[in-house]
Amino acid sequence: MTMYTSYTLRPASVSQFVHSTQQNHLSTLLSTGRHSEGLQPGDIAEGKGKGDSIRMSMKGCQTNNGFVQNEDTPELELDPISSVDSPQHQALSIMGPEELSLQGVRPYAGMPKDVLFQFSGQACYRVPREILFWLTIVTVVLLIGATVAIIAVSPKCLDWWQAGPMYQIYPRSFRDSDKDGNGDLKGIQDKLDYITTLNIKTIWITSFYKSSLKDFRYGVEDFQEIDPTFGTMKDFENLLAAIHDKGLKLIIDFIPNHTSDKHPWFEMSRTWTGKYTDYYIWRDCTHENGITIPPNNWLSVYGNSSWHFDEVRQQCYYHQFLKEQPDLNFRNPDVQEEIKEIIQFWLLKGVDGFSFDAVKFLLEAKDLRDEIQVNKSQNPDTVTRYSELYHDFTTTQVGMHDLVRSFRQTMDQYSREPGRYRFMGTEAYAESIDRTMMYYGLPFIQEADFPFNNYFTTLYTLSGNIVHEVITSWMKNMPEGKWPNWMTGGPDNTRLTSRLGNQYVNTMNMLLFTLPGTPITYYGEEIGMQDILATNLEESYDTSTLLSKSPMQWDNSSNAGFSEGNHTWLPTNSDYHIVNVDVQKTQPSSTLKLYQDLGLLHANELLLNRGWFCLLSNNSHYVVYTRELDGIDRVFLMVLNFGDSTLLNLQEMNLGLPTKLRVRLSTNPASQHSEVDTSGISLEEGEGLILEYNTKNLLHQQTAFRDKCFISNRACYSSAFNILYSVC
Ligand SMILES: [Ca+2]
Numbered sequence: 001m002t003m004y005t006s007y008t009l010r011p012a013s014v015s016q017f018v019h020s021t022q023q024n025h026l027s028t029l030l031s032t033g034r035h036s037e038g039l040q041p042g043d044i045a046e047g048k049g050k051g052d053s054i055r056m057s058m059k060g061c062q063t064n065n066g067f068v069q070n071e072d073t074p075e076l077e078l079d080p081i082s083s084v085d086s087p088q089h090q091a092l093s094i095m096g097p098e099e100l101s102l103q104g105v106r107p108y109a110g111m112p113k114d115v116l117f118q119f120s121g122q123a124c125y126r127v128p129r130e131i132l133f134w135l136t137i138v139t140v141v142l143l144i145g146a147t148v149a150i151i152a153v154s155p156k157c158l159d160w161w162q163a164g165p166m167y168q169i170y171p172r173s174f175r176d177s178d179k180d181g182n183g184d185l186k187g188i189q190d191k192l193d194y195i196t197t198l199n200i201k202t203i204w205i206t207s208f209y210k211s212s213l214k215d216f217r218y219g220v221e222d223f224q225e226i227d228p229t230f231g232t233m234k235d236f237e238n239l240l241a242a243i244h245d246k247g248l249k250l251i252i253d254f255i256p257n258h259t260s261d262k263h264p265w266f267e268m269s270r271t272w273t274g275k276y277t278d279y280y281i282w283r284d285c286t287h288e289n290g291i292t293i294p295p296n297n298w299l300s301v302y303g304n305s306s307w308h309f310d311e312v313r314q315q316c317y318y319h320q321f322l323k324e325q326p327d328l329n330f331r332n333p334d335v336q337e338e339i340k341e342i343i344q345f346w347l348l349k350g351v352d353g354f355s356f357d358a359v360k361f362l363l364e365a366k367d368l369r370d371e372i373q374v375n376k377s378q379n380p381d382t383v384t385r386y387s388e389l390y391h392d393f394t395t396t397q398v399g400m401h402d403l404v405r406s407f408r409q410t411m412d413q414y415s416r417e418p419g420r421y422r423f424m425g426t427e428a429y430a431e432s433i434d435r436t437m438m439y440y441g442l443p444f445i446q447e448a449d450f451p452f453n454n455y456f457t458t459l460y461t462l463s464g465n466i467v468h469e470v471i472t473s474w475m476k477n478m479p480e481g482k483w484p485n486w487m488t489g490g491p492d493n494t495r496l497t498s499r500l501g502n503q504y505v506n507t508m509n510m511l512l513f514t515l516p517g518t519p520i521t522y523y524g525e526e527i528g529m530q531d532i533l534a535t536n537l538e539e540s541y542d543t544s545t546l547l548s549k550s551p552m553q554w555d556n557s558s559n560a561g562f563s564e565g566n567h568t569w570l571p572t573n574s575d576y577h578i579v580n581v582d583v584q585k586t587q588p589s590s591t592l593k594l595y596q597d598l599g600l601l602h603a604n605e606l607l608l609n610r611g612w613f614c615l616l617s618n619n620s621h622y623v624v625y626t627r628e629l630d631g632i633d634r635v636f637l638m639v640l641n642f643g644d645s646t647l648l649n650l651q652e653m654n655l656g657l658p659t660k661l662r663v664r665l666s667t668n669p670a671s672q673h674s675e676v677d678t679s680g681i682s683l684e685e686g687e688g689l690i691l692e693y694n695t696k697n698l699l700h701q702q703t704a705f706r707d708k709c710f711i712s713n714r715a716c717y718s719s720a721f722n723i724l725y726s727v728c
Pocket residue numbers: 176177178179180181182183184229
C-alpha cells in the first residue's frame with residue numbers, strides 16, 4: 001500500500017517520538033529539511049497541523065519510516081503538497097545534511113531498522129563489522145584453499161578390495177550346518193569368526209546358484225535362486241548381513257557365458273518360443289543315424305565338437321564347455337538385458353562385487369569360420385582336442401570387451417554411495433598376459449578392477465627364476481596405476497601342497513602377503529591342506545575337478561569337524577588329524593599361525609600395503625625383493641628360497657646393507673626375532689625370511705634400481721603429521 005506522509009518534527013523530538021510511538025503505536029514522524037516547524041505527537045493524534053498539516057492514509061500494520069503502526073492508528077490525510085515526498089525520501093532525509101542527533105538515544109531490542117541504520121553507520125559499529133566481515137572472508141578462502149591443497153596432495157585411498165586379502169570359499173566344502181554332508185551358507189556363517197582371525201577383508205563364495213551339476217560351478221538353472229543344497233535365499237541374506245556386520249565384504253561368482261540345458265530359457269529356446277528362440281546359438285546341421293555333421297570344426301574345451309544336435313528343435317546348439325552347458329547368444333540384446341537384470345538383482349541384495357567367469361568365451365565369430373589347426377598336416381577328422389586348434393574365432397572376439405564394460409557400467413550405478421563401491425574381477429584362465437591385461441580396461445574406460453592373477457596356481461615346479469618370471473610378467477605388463485593381485489590356489493587347480501610340496505607352502509604364503517597388491521587365498525591353503533586321492537572317490541563325475549575341493553579340516557573329530565552327518569559329499573583328507581585349524585591355532589610354528597602373522601603384518605604395515613616394490617635378485621633358488629616407502633626410514637627385505645638349501649650373500653648385491661638385519665618373520669620358527677649376517681644367510685629348502693633394517697637411502701630413489709622398482713599409487717609418509725601425501 002502506498003503511504004503518504006508529511007510531517008514536521010524538531011530534531012530534538014526524536015527520542016521523545018521513539019518512546020511515544022512505542023506507547024501509542026502511532027505512525028512515525030520525522031522531520032524533513034523543508035519543514036522547520038514541527039508538530040508535537042499530540043497534534044498528530046488529534047489530527048491537528050495547520051500550515052504543515054499531515055494527511056496519512058494507512059491501514060493495517062504498516063511500517064512508516066521504520067516505526068510500527070497498527071490497525072488502531074487513526075487514518076490521517078496527507079498534505080497533497082507534502083505528499084510528493086515518498087517514504088523512501090523520508091528515510092533518506094534522516095541521513096541528510098541536517099542529520100538527527102542520536103545523542104542520548106541508546107539501542108534497544110526491537111529498534112526500527114532505519115534508526116538501527118543510524119547507529120550502525122557510526123564508526124564504532126562499522127569498523128568492527130567490516131573487520132569481522134573481512135576476517136570471515138579470509139578464513140573461508142583459507143579453509144577452501146587448505147581443503148583443495150589437502151585433496152590435491154593426498155594419494156588415492158585404498159578401497160576395500162585393495163586394503164586386505166580375499167578368501168575364496170567353495171561353499172559345498174567349507175562347513176555343513178545340517179548334517180547332510182554338504183557344506184552350506186549357514187555353515188559359512190558359523191565360521192565367520194574364524195575368517196576374521198585370518199585378517200581377511202573380503203569373502204569370495206564360488207557358485208551357489210540352482211544347478212543339478214555335481215560341482216555347481218558351471219551349469220546354472222536359475223541365476224536368481226540358491227541351490228537347496230546350500231540353503232535358501234533367506235540364508236543368503238542372513239549370511240550377507242552377518243558378513244557386513246563384521247566389517248567384511250562379499251563377492252560372488254557369476255558365469256554369464258552359458259546356462260544349464262535345464263534352464264527355462266533353454267527349454268523355451270528349443271521349442272522356438274517367442275523371444276527365447278534366439279537366446280542360444282542354434283545352427284542347422286546334418287544328423288543321421290546318431291551321427292552329427294556339425295556346422296564347423298569348433299571344439300569344446302573338454303574335447304570333441306562343441307556342437308550338439310537337439311532332437312526337439314532339430315538343430316545343433318553351440319556349447320563351449322559340456323553339452324549340458326549351452327552358450328548364450330550374447331549378440332542378442334534381450335540376452336544382454338537378462339544378464340544386466342541378474343547383476344542388478346544381486347547388487348540390490350547387497351553383494352559387494354562379482355568374479356565374472358569365462359568372459360573370453362562370451363562371443364564367437366558370426367560367420368562360424370573354421371579355426372586353424374595347430375598342426376596343419378594333421379588329418380582334420382582326428383582333431384578332437386581343444387589344444388589342437390588356435391581359438392581365434394571362439395575367444396576374445398571384437399565386442400567382447402564392450403560386453404564386459406557394460407557389466408561394469410551396470411555395477412557403477414550401484415557404486416555411488418560412499419563405501420559401497422562394487423568390485424569387479426574377471427577370470428581369465430589360460431590367457432596370454434597381454435590379453436589378460438586388457439581386462440584392466442583403457443585409460444578412460446574402466447573395466448575390471450583386476451583380472452584374477454592365477455599364474456601361480458598353475459605352477460608345478462618352483463625356482464627363484466620361475467617365481468621371478470611370474471612376478472615380472474604381471475608387473476611389467478600391468479597398465480600404470482592399476483592394482484595387482486596374486487592367487488596361490490583355486491577350485492580348478494591342484495592344491496599348493498600337492499603341486500609343489502608341503503615345504504613350500506609357508507614360503508608361498510609369505511610371497512603372497514609381501515608382494516604389492518591384493519593377496520587371494522583359497523580355503524584350506526592357510527593350513528596347508530592337500531588334494532584328496534582320486535582313488536578314494538566313489539564318483540563317476542570328472543574327478544580331476546574335485547580333488548582340491550575336499551571338506552575343510554577344522555578339527556580332530558569325525559569328518560574333520562566339517563559335518564556331523566554320517567557321510568560327506570567328498571571324503572575328508574586322511575591327514576586331517578594333523579592338518580586342521582584346531583591343532584594349528586595352538587602351535588606357534590604352524591602354517592596357520594604364520595598365515596595369521598603375515599595377515600597382521602600386511603594390515604598394519606604401510607610398507608606392505610602402500611610401499612614401493614623393488615625386485616632385486618633371483619636365481620634357481622631364491623628371490624630377493626624389498627618394500628619401502630618415502631618418509632619411512634625402515635625397509636622390509638624379503639628372501640624367499642624356492643629351491644634346495646643354499647647360502648645367500650646379500651652384500652654381493654651392493655645394496656648398501658648393514659652387516660646385520662633383524663628377522664621380522666620367518667618360515668623357520670628357530671630364527672624368529674633373531675638377526676642374520678648379510679654376508680652369509682643360510683637358507684633351508686623352502687625357507688622364507690622377512691628382514692628389516694633402517695636406512696635413509698631407499699633403493700627406488702637410486703638410479704641403479706629405478707627400473708627394478710614399482711608402485712601403483714605413489715605415496716609418501718609424513719611422520720610429523722602421520723599422513724600420506726602424493727606430491728613427493
Ligand atoms: Ca548341509
